[in-house]
Every structure is written in C-alpha cells, then in structure tokens.
Amino acid sequence: MTVQETLPTSELHLTLQRYLDQRRLLSEVSQRIAASAGLAETLPHVLNGICEATGAVSARAVIGENGGTISFASESGEAKFEAADPAIYSFGQTQQAQVEIVDITVAPSGLDLAGLSGLVSSVLVLPIQAQKTHYGALWIAFKQPHQLTQDERDFVGLLTLQATIAIANARTFEEAKSGREQLAAILASVADAIIMVDKQRKIRVFNPAAEALFQVTAKAALGQPFKSIIKSDTLQKLVYPDEQNDGAETIVEYVASDGRIFAPHVSEVISENGNTDGWLLAVRDVSRFKRLNENMSDFLRTVSHDLRSPLTAAKGYLDMLPMVGEVNDKQEGMMGKIFTSIDDMTNLVEKVLDAGRLDPMMGTYQLRRESIDPTDIVSKVVSTLSNAAQKKQINLRARAASNVPIMYLDEMMIERALQNLVENAIKYTPEGGEVIVETEVKNETLIFSVTDNGLGIAPEDQTRLFERGERVRRKEHKGIRGSGLGLFIVRNVAQQHGGDAAVQSEEGKGSRFEILIPLIDVNLRGGGD
Ligand code: ADP
Numbered sequence: 038m039t040v041q042e043t044l045p046t047s048e049l050h051l052t053l054q055r056y057l058d059q060r061r062l063l064s065e066v067s068q069r070i071a072a073s074a075g076l077a078e079t080l081p082h083v084l085n086g087i088c089e090a091t092g093a094v095s096a097r098a099v100i101g102e103n104g105g106t107i108s109f110a111s112e113s114g115e116a117k118f119e120a121a122d123p124a125i126y127s128f129g130q131t132q133q134a135q136v137e138i139v140d141i142t143v144a145p146s147g148l149d150l151a152g153l154s155g156l157v158s159s160v161l162v163l164p165i166q167a168q169k170t171h172y173g174a175l176w177i178a179f180k181q182p183h184q185l186t187q188d189e190r191d192f193v194g195l196l197t198l199q200a201t202i203a204i205a206n207a208r209t210f211e212e213a214k215s216g217r218e219q220l221a222a223i224l225a226s227v228a229d230a231i232i233m234v235d236k237q238r239k240i241r242v243f244n245p246a247a248e249a250l251f252q253v254t255a256k257a258a259l260g261q262p263f264k265s266i267i268k269s270d271t272l273q274k275l276v277y278p279d280e281q282n283d284g285a286e287t288i289v290e291y292v293a294s295d296g297r298i299f300a301p302h303v304s305e306v307i308s309e310n311g312n313t314d315g316w317l318l319a320v321r322d323v324s325r326f327k328r329l330n331e332n333m334s335d336f337l338r339t340v341s342h343d344l345r346s347p348l349t350a351a352k353g354y355l356d357m358l359p360m361v362g363e364v365n366d367k368q369e370g371m372m373g374k375i376f377t378s379i380d381d382m383t384n385l386v387e388k389v390l391d392a393g394r395l396d397p398m399m400g401t402y403q404l405r406r407e408s409i410d411p412t413d414i415v416s417k418v419v420s421t422l423s424n425a426a427q428k429k430q431i432n433l434r435a436r437a438a439s440n441v442p443i444m445y446l447d448e449m450m451i452e453r454a455l456q457n458l459v460e461n462a463i464k465y466t467p468e469g470g471e472v473i474v475e476t477e478v479k480n481e482t483l484i485f486s487v488t489d490n491g492l493g494i495a496p497e498d499q500t501r502l503f504e505r506g507e508r509v510r511r512k513e514h515k516g517i518r519g520s521g522l523g524l525f526i527v528r529n530v531a532q533q534h535g536g537d538a539a540v541q542s543e544e545g546k547g548s549r550f551e552i553l554i555p556l557i558d559v560n561l562r563g564g565g566d
Pocket residue numbers: 457461462463465466489491492493494502507508509510514518519520521522523524525548
C-alpha cells in the first residue's frame with residue numbers, strides 16, 4: 038500500500054511538509070553539534086524545534102552540573118515553567134524511557150507538578166542519558182491535553198538524542214579541558230624542572246621551573262630538539278641513552294651555573310599500547326640534602342675516627358690485666374667477652390669509615406695503588422681469618438690460577454673488600470662448611486671469588502644486597518650481627534678500580550661472591566690514573 042492510496046492530496050502535502058521540516062531541523066541541529074557550538078546555542082535550538090514540531094507550549098532541558106542543575110529553554114519555555122525543573126530533574130534521574138503524563142493532576146508519585154497547574158495540561162518527560170550516565174531530563178509541556186502521535190514521539194526522541202550527544206560532547210570537552218588545566222597547574226607549581234620529550238627527542242613539555250633553571254622560555258624550547266636547548270652533557274646522556282650509554286643505572290648529578298646541585302631522573306613515557314612515546318626528565322634540587330648528608334658524613338667520620346683511640350686503649354688495658362694480678366677462670370671468661378665486644382666495635386668503626394670514604398656521592402677517597410701479586414692478598418686474608426673459620430670448623434681454603442698477573446691496585450682496600458666477603462662466608466655458613474677463596478683471570482678480568490656452601494640467598498633478596506645498609510632478614514640469621522655495610526664497601530672498592538661486584542646464590546646451597554677487576558692499563562701499570 039502506498040501513501041498516495043491512503044491519504045488525500047492536502048494531507049499528503051502536509052505530511053510531506055512536516056517530513057521536510059523535520060529533516061531541515063535535524064540537519065541544522067547536527068550541523069551545530071558538529072561545529073562544536075556551545076550548549077547555550079545548541080540546546081535552545083533543539084528545544085524550539087521540538088515546540089515547532091509538536092505544538093508544545095514549552096520545552097526545557099535541565100542538566101546536572103557541579104552538584105546543582107542548569108536549565109535551557111525554548112523561546113516559549115520561559116521562567117514561569119522553571120519552578121518544575123527540580124522535580125522533573127530528579128524524576129528523570131530514575132527513568133530509562135519517555136514518560137507521558139496526559140493529565141498533570143494525576144502525575145506519577147514522586148513527581149510534583151502542582152506548580153504547573155493552570156499553565157499546562159500534559160507533559161512528556163525524556164531522560165537525557167548515554168552509556169548509563171544520566172545527564173538530566175528534557176520535558177515538553179502542552180497547554181491542552183495532548184496525545185502524541187507515534188511520529189511526534191519518534192521525532193522528539195531523535196532530537197533528544199541529538200541533545201544528548203551535544204551534552205556528552207560538552208562534558209567530555211570540559212573534562213579534557215579541566216584535566217589539561219589541572220596538569221598545567223601541577224606542572225606550574227612543582228619545584229622540580231620537568232621536561233618531556235617525544236620519540237624524536239623534541240621538547241613537548243617545559244614547565245616554569247625548567248624555564249628558571251635553564252634560563253630558556255617554554256615558548257623558545259617547545260618543539261625544539263632537547264640537545265639544542267639543554268647543553269649539559271650529563272642531562273643529554275640521560276635523555277639519549279642508546280646513543281651514549283648502555284642505560285646502566287648510575288647516580289648522576291647536575292651542577293647548575295649558580296652551584297646548586299640537582300638530581301636528574303629520567304623515566305620512559307609509555308603509551309596505553311605499551312610503546313615508548315618519549316621520555317620525562319625531572320630535575321630536583323638536592324643541594325639541601327647534599328649539605329645535610331655532608332654534615333652527617335663529617336659527623337660519622339669524626340665520631341668513628343675518635344672512637345678508634347679509646348677502643349685501642351681499652352683493648353691494651355685488657356691485655357695488661359693478667360700482668361697486674363691473678364685472673365680467675367670466671368674473670369677470664371668475662372675478659373674474653375669484653376675482647377670480642379671491642380673487636381666487634383672496632384670492626385664496625387672501620388666499616389663506617391670505609392663506607393664513608395668510598396661513598397660514590399660523598400667519598401673523597403683516592404686509591405693508593407701499588408704493584409702487588411693479587412694472590413698474596415688472598416693468602417693474607419685467609420690467614421687472618423683462619424682462626425674465625427676454625428672456631429666454626431669451617432674448611433677455609435685459597436686457590437689461585439697460574440695466569441694471575443702482577444697488578445697495580447689499592448692493596449689495603451682490596452684486602453678489606455675480600456676480608457668482608459670471607460667474613461660473610463664464614464658468618465653465613467653453618468659449622469662444618471667450606472669456604473674457598475679463588476683468584477683467576479677470565480675475559481680480560483681478574484676475578485677474586487669467595488664461594489661457600491652455606492645458607493645462600495633467595496633471588497628476591499639478591500637485587501639490593503650491595504646497597505648501603507641492606508641486610509637480609511631471615512630466621513636462620515638470628516644471632517648473626519652485621520651492619521649491612523660490608524657488600525656496599527665491596528662493590529665500591531671494585532667500582533673504584535673500574536670493575537664491579539657480583540653474586541650468584543641459591544637458598545640452602547651456598548653463595549659465590551665475586552670482585553671483578555678489569556685488566557685495563559690503569560690496573561696493570563697505573564698509567565693515566
Ligand atoms: P652484614 O653486615 O649484614 O653482613 P653485608 O653488606 O656484608 O652486611 O651483607 C648484606 C647481607 O647479605 C647480609 O645481611 C646477608 O643477609 C647477605 N649475605 C652476605 N654474604 C652472604 C653469604 N656468603 N651467604 C649468605 N648471605 C650473605
């Protein structure tokens with residue numbers, strides 16, 4: 038059945054006209070939304086269209102905003118209808134679909150439309166919602182009782198959809214804008230200089246603290262290659278890791294022209310799909326902490342240094358005690374305990390001093406190199422600690438490969454480092470165990486290794502072992518005293534010689550610690566140090 042068969046020409050003309058009007062209106066509204074016109078411009082237009090298409094006396098949209106509501110109205114939907122907005126807004130929040138109230142005097146419970154009596158007779162409420170978010174409600178009112186045709190309902194539904202799109206767009210835009218503004222406010226208020234570069238190392242973010250530190254305006258820096266704006270080698274090495282270093286984590290400092298000391302930190306900016314989008318460089322002023330740390334280091338140095346003399350004196354007097362009178366068994370036992378305590382304390386004082394001297398940030402220690410046979414150091418350490426090993430019935434042995442060359446090293450420091458490793462091996466190996474100290478050359482590297490068959494270390498505990506003050510807490514370690522400084526000293530001694538320290542260990546089976554010293558010129562003949 039065609040339209041022509043069922044409708045007279047005049048009615049057909051009217052239907053066609055309505056259809057064309059509706060299309061024009063829809064197309065205008067869509068264009069305004071596409072042009073991102075503000076809600077104040079788009080919504081009244083939609084509401085006027087609804088009035089025009091349905092003969093409604095008023096069309097209003099009431100939307101939640103910042104805890105309150107904001108209303109928009111058709112030209113004819115002026116202030117006198119406003120009183121009903123709050124009730125319709127809260128009613129709309131609970132509705133999923135259009136609600137038609139043909140007679141406002143019998144409005145559904147929860148919807149008080151008394152304020153409209155005398156003004157209008159029937160009302161249509163349409164919730165404005167998208168993806169489970171209720172933005173508010175659109176309501177149209179008719180002077181006379183009005184039963185909407187299906188066509189009117191559909192058209193109003195379509196326009197409401199357009200209004201919803203406009204509102205959702207505006208909200209998304211507001212959120213993005215406020216996100217951007219928040220980020221800008223954060224970047225402006227942080228004391229750290231923040232620079233973000235993209236994959237091509239072009240500057241994308243340059244905050245006010247960066248402007249002040251590098252004396253460049255953000256305007257001049259944005260879009261420029263990092264290298265052309267930031268001239269510091271230290272910072273360039275961080276931002277161009279694959280070009281100039283192997284990405285190994287090292288502690289770097291950036292000293293500004295005014296003498297302030299900064300700690301730079303670079304992190305990768307990872308996109309949602311896991312790709313690298315760029316790098317973020319944060320440069321923090323650590324001058325104050327550095328000064329505090331220096332004071333603390335000075336204090337520790339002085340205290341530990343001054344502690345040495347009274348400890349030596351105490352030990353001397355303890356030695357002399359049997360010479361001035363007979364010592365009974367009980368007293369001798371107590372003297373033995375005092376000896377051990379003094380030794381422990383002396384050991385700790387030495388470690389604190391070594392750790393301070395060798396600290397890569399604070400230490401000022403200059404290696405005192407001399408020509409030595411590395412195997413002699415091993416023999417010396419093994420003989421010094423043979424008593425301690427014997428006390429635990431530990432078999433402590435030295436082994437040396439035949440190709441170990443004479444080297445040019447700081448004998449005292451290497452000895453201290455090795456002694457720390459062997460002391461640990463004895464400490465963390467149960468009675469009856471075995472500790473082997475070995476010297477060998479592999480891959481152009483001199484390796485001192487200390488292998489034990491003791492308690493071993495769990496993989497998760499191995500990562501931070503060489504850091505200052507790091508101790509592993511395990512019930513098997515109960516009663517084993519330590520400072521957490523030994524391995525820190527070991528690694529720093531190795532690093533001062535251009536090498537490193539390493540550990541391989543298995544819980545319950547034992548550990549192997551290594552001091553690796555490269556056979557480079559400076560370690561062989563001392564050239565250029
Ligand atoms: P500490 O003074 O506590 O021994 P170190 O820096 O020398 O400090 O060692 C750090 C931690 O490493 C120790 O607390 C211990 O848990 C672990 N450790 C070191 N050497 C060994 C070893 N040979 N066997 C098992 N654990 C070890």
